Every structure is written in structure tokens, then in C-alpha cells.
Amino acid sequence: xxxxxxxxxxxxxxxxxxxxxxxxxxxxxxxxxxxxxxxxxxxxxxxxxxxxxxxxxxxxxxxxxxxxxxxxxxxxxxxxxxxxxxxxxxxxxxxxxxxxxxxxxxxxxxxxxxxxxxxxxxxxxxxxxxxxxxxxxxxxxxxxx
Numbered sequence: 072x073x074x075x076x077x078x079x080x081x082x083x084x085x086x087x088x089x090x091x092x093x094x095x096x097x098x099x100x101x102x103x104x105x106x107x108x109x110x111x112x113x114x115x116x117x118x119x120x121x122x123x124x125x126x127x128x129x130x131x132x133x134x135x136x137x138x139x140x141x142x143x144x145x146x147x148x149x150x151x152x153x154x155x156x157x158x159x160x161x162x163x164x165x166x167x168x169x170x171x172x173x174x175x176x177x178x179x180x181x182x183x184x185x186x187x188x189x190x191x192x193x194x195x196x197x198x199x200x201x202x203x204x205x206x207x208x209x210x211x212x213x214x215x216x
Contacts, residue, residue, distance in 0.1 A: 072159040072160065072161060072200070073159065073160045073197070073200050074156065074157055074158065074159055075157070075159075075160065075163060075177050075182045075188060076156035076157060076171055076177075076185075077154070078160065078192060078193070078196050079156065079185060079186045082186070082188070082192055083186070084185060084187055085133070085186070086176070086184060086187050087110050087111070088108055088111040088112065088113045089110050089111075089112060089113075089118060089143060090112070090113065090114055090144075091112050091114050091143060091144025091147070093112075093141050093213075094138065094139055094140065094141065094142060095122070095127055095131050095138040095142070095143055096139045098122050098127075098143050099124075099138065101124060102128070104196050106202065108123055108189060109121055109123040109124070109174040109189075110123075110143070110172070111151070111184075111187065112143055112144065112147045112149075112174060114155070118151050118153075118176060118184065119144070119149060119151075120143070120144070120147030120148055120149035120150075121147060121148050121151050121174060121176070122147045122148070123174060124150065125173070126143075126147060126148055129190070131146060148172075149206045151172060152170055152172060152175060153173070153177065153178045154175045154176075154177055155178055155179070155180070156177055156185055160193050160196055160197050161197070163175060163193050164193050164197065167193070167200060173189055174186050174187055174188070174189050174190075175187065186191050191210075212213065
């Protein structure tokens with residue numbers, strides 16, 4: 072089974088973040104520019120929340136709040152659910168489904184941020200892993216060595 076660390080080796084470790092006083096407008100603009108769906112909210116080196124497109128849609132747009140004046144610190148999701156690098160992707164998928172979240176920061180044993188994975192990253196990796204298994208099984212059944 073593929074681990075989070077193996078996924079990060081393929082995907083990369085880039086993490087985009089903002090401080091809690093960043094306006095939701097600026098945060099959404101950054102997400103659009105970087106083609107990402109969430110930003111970690113970091114204050115004094117600590118992860119204090121996560122801001123996602125879903126947070127914006129439900130807590131700003133639908134409530135008719137101003138994105139130019141509402142800071143992400145007021146609407147971010149907190150506490151943040153995270154995973155370890157040795158976690159397998161099936162468990163990550165189950166966690167994301169259970170918690171109804173789409174992004175998981177990866178934190179190592181020392182508490183260091185290693186990256187972030189999305190449900191899309193996980194699904195893509197799991198499908199790829201299953202395709203390899205299916206190909207091996209088809210070769211085995213066909214007698215191909």
C-alpha cells in the first residue's frame with residue numbers, strides 16, 4: 072500500500088499558507104493563482120487553521136459577508152486534521168470521507184510540516200496502484216511471465 076510519504080515524493084512538498092489576518096479576497100485570489108483548493112493558516116509558525124474554497128462559499132458568499140474585509144482567521148476551519156507521512160492512502164481516504172474534508176496537512180513525528188495532500192491526490196494514487204495490481208493479476212491469469 073502506498074504511503075503519504077510516497078505520494079509526497081511524487082507530488083512534491085509545496086504548501087501555500089497565509090496568516091489569519093489575510094482577507095478572504097486575497098486568500099481566494101492566491102488559491103486561484105496557484106490553482107489550489109486550500110491554504111494553511113499559520114501564525115507564529117503554528118498551523119492554526121485551514122481555509123478552503125468550501126469555507127469561502129459557506130461562510131462568506133452565502134452569508135453575504137465582504138471578502139475584502141473578512142479575515143480568514145474568522146472563517147477558517149479549526150482545529151486542523153492532519154496525517155503522518157507513514158499513513159497509508161486508504162486510511163487517509165477513509166479519514167477524509169469520515170470528516171468530510173478534502174485536504175490533509177502532513178506532519179512528521181517532530182511536528183514539522185512536510186506537505187499537504189488533497190482528496191484528488193489520494194484518489195489518483197489509489198487508482199494508479201489498483202491499475203498495477205489489475206495488470207499483474209491479468210498477466211498471472213493469462214500465464215504471462
